[in-house]
Amino acid sequence: MGIKGLRQAVAAHMREGHVKEIAGKTVVCDGHAWLHKAAFGCAFDIAMGKPTDKYIEYCMHLVNMLKFYGVTPIIVLDGRSLPGKARVNSERNARRESQRALGMELLRRGDRSGALKCLQQSIHVTAEMAHAFHARLQSEKVTCIVSPYEADAQMSYMVRKGMAQAVISEDSDMVPFGVDMILYKMDTSGSCCIFENKPLGEGNKKSMDVSKLSGDARIHMCILAGCDYLQSIPGIGIQKAYGLIREHGDGKKAIEALRKHPKMKEKVPDGYEDAFERAEKLFKHQWVYDMEERKLVNMTQVPED
DNA sequence: CTCTAGCGATACAG
């Protein structure tokens, strides 16, 4: 789900670009996003259960394209199995299964293009595909990290540790995690949209400027706007959240202000302050793998209290 | 007017 509306809201920080702009640098890449796109290219084979490695070739093309432009890629794959999403998952599985059945039916009737559309909706990235990709990366001596939970947290941790200078992803969660350079929508030729956490010019006076927010303030804004860990207060979206944090400085003070606001006070749920604190901890102290220490660590240090 | 929330169409590579 990510952060609702965040991608649109930070549009002023985005521009058209190309991977050659980060020649000489190291970049961490969201391997799952690549596999997901790659799977569309061989939806027929995957849906029929026919062994194929086309999706791996697609991903390796991206790896080699980056190398060609002097960029060193590190691939992050996540081994996550998140609790609390079982219902959504089973609904998705049911939908995928019905699309697969419909696709096979259309194929029997000779409607090849109709079948492909359905079969594309039935495919998903399996652990088996991720393992095959991982094995290929190892044999090609490309660095690959399996994150304990969320790839987003792992990638941002590696940037903060200085192991990489940018991230290639499709996920807006990179913004609250404080990554300063994010390459979105990269295609096979290296063209992409580049997000940079830099002050906006005078022409963007009314746009959201994330460079005006401290690391904690960015996270507070995203929790207020609604994230995986906490639904937003009804009527609060990304713009309102940005305004509140800019005005009051942090999440706690923003909630205090809402509690006093005549129109908003009855919309703030009981115990929202506690839920907010829990969400912030989940955000900041996720488990990630530290390559140097070779062990699991918290993304940011848990304070002793 | 701005902003949120929900919905339907759409999605790969070459």
Place this chain on the structure above:
DNA sequence: CCTCGTCGCTAGAG
């Protein structure tokens, strides 16, 4: 046995 959606549009509320 099996891992994450997103974009544009718009109604409707503030």
